[in-house]
């Protein structure tokens with residue numbers, strides 16, 4: 035066997051960490067990040083979950099990670115070379131301590147109100163569990179052994195792509211059984227509905243930050259993942275069985291330790307310890323919160339309800355006076371002193387007992403009264419007990435107790451985030467870059483986020499240019515991008531027609547096989563696309579974006595492409611196997627050496643760049659991605675592939691990549707069919723929410739995604755269209 039030069043990649047991919055690289059951001063992103071971290075914790079959380087497409091959010095993520103991971107882990111806790119069993123024993127000890135505390139948070143000790151508050155608070159983190167695995171699988175990290183082990187667990191936590199079987203959904207259902215109903219996690223009012231403390235929002239921000247830069251923080255991520263899932267705070271609190279048992283978690287931990295050197299082990303320990311510290315800190319917050327609720331004087335509860343409603347109440351109380359002041363004035367006073375108001379209110383005639391045993395105030399918010407429907411059942415109950423106590427003559431000193439639970443720790447974390455200046459952040463402009471450099475930066479996008487504006491521009495230009503095929507796409511050899519008015523039937527009919535007329539019917543076995551070099555060359559023209567297989571959907575269906583049926587179905591296709599974490603079925607592994615059989619040796623696409631590779635021809639980069647570019651904008655280009663997905667899944671079928679199989683077999687090359695696509699992408703139930711079903715499901719939702727007019731608009735965007743694949747493969751047609759092509763991308767693929 036010949037030895038492989040270090041710059042050539044050969045599976046298995048045994049990385050334990052990506053090579054250390056700086057993180058590049060533009061000047062504009064740097065300024066924007068400064069202003070984001072200057073805001074409150076809740077805004078930071080909302081930004082991190084709500085925006086996955088802008089550079090500044092990624093810089094914020096880098097700063098959050100720096101603040102949380104910057105301080106070294108407790109050196110006494112674990113030996114540098116601790117085994118998986120030793121780590122497990124350590125975490126189990128922490129779990130035992132936490133279990134006793136969590137058990138004390140049942141209804142018995144603190145009461146129903148406190149329990150409700152605890153469940154809401156914890157749900158913010160409980161719903162985030164595992165988000166750090168969302169985009170760990172990406173072009174830079176595939177086909178890593180450890181990434182695929184973790185992907186298998188990700189697939190489990192995602193309910194094997196069934197949105198009603200996910201960890202998130204199980205927790206939500208359990209909470210709803212306890213009467214805790216919360217909006218979707220990315221909804222604007224989620225944190226308010228959970229009554230999230232700033233400390234909770236900051237802990238959540240740490241996990242979200244990790245989910246934005248998972249490839250670069252793989253060692254820490256492995257530690258966080260093991261610690262959070264093994265401690266199982268949410269499982270203990272909700273009385274649920276873990277979805278992944280400790281044995282399985284430990285086995286991935288052990289697999290990682292085998293790959294890790296001392297530096298990676300230290301980083302794993304840092305992540306593990308930080309997660310343990312944070313979970314312990316959060317359990318303490320829950321205890322403090324429960325105690326705060328349990329000890330809250332009735333007057334404070336009343337004050338909290340009034341404070342909640344006062345901003346909306348003012349002008350409705352025109353003629354009503356409490357104390358010497360009209361309520362309209364009291365409730366619009368920014369300096370409103372709630373204690374003083376309550377003191378006046380409890381002496382006012384509105385609280386005097388009426389003949390029916392109530393009071394004017396209580397009657398006002400009951401059915402038939404002018405304030406009916408304003409207060410929740412729980413709030414009304416607080417008022418009712420307070421009025422009873424007032425009528426019974428109780429006049430305790432009025433004390434308004436602010437909720438400051440966790441604020442000291444929150445202030446410390448927030449100060450650390452504001453002060454963080456990671457040494458590996460570089461402010462620079464990407465400047466002029468050629469396709470090879472562009473490809474390298476997109477594959478390693480976590481380190482080159484300043485390339486995002488260029489990527490967005492490139493994707494947009496391609497989608498727009500591709501619309502040229504809306505009028506003449508029927509002349510395509512493998513596709514028909516001619517525009518047609520949408521209906522589900524029309525879409526299925528177009529897919530069938532392309533499949534039969536363009537991909538299947540023209541097929542006749544080759545009577546002559548080209549020479550060996552030509553066969554290898556043609557395969558290399560496909561390889562650059564294959565090395566980033568499924569990239570176009572690797573960022574869809576992330577946390578906060580996986581509620582729609584179509585999102586789960588997209589995740590299902592992606593998971594299938596990655597072999598559900600089983601490397602034998604992983605498509606990136608298959609293409610490496612195929613290339614290896616043809617003796618094509620390449621560096622890994624994540625390595626700088628790949629920019630110098632000499633086997634894959636330059637004009638082909640455009641195709642892969644397009645996939646990488648659109649993938650970075652799963653919100654903006656959701657529709658286009660759906661259309662592209664259909665086109666590319668269908669491109670795996672029919673004559674072209676069958677010929678390739680025949681040629682590969684002739685020379686004894688490995689045809690696993692081609693074979694896998696001929697079957698898995700099939701149009702009756704495989705990826706091609708699923709891709710069409712996803713479009714239909716998505717547009718059906720659009721119609722139900724926004725009406726028919728919106729469907730036309732959204733559909734046009736879906737179809738330009740389809741056309742953008744055709745734009746790369748129909749070079750003969752495009753040449754015909756432009757006898758003097760001005761754009762190099764018109765002569766792309768083969």
Ligand SMILES: [Fe+2]
Nearest residue numbers: 567568595605
């Ligand atoms: Fe594939």
Ligand SMILES: [Fe+2]
Nearest residue numbers: 667698699705
């Ligand atoms: Fe596929």
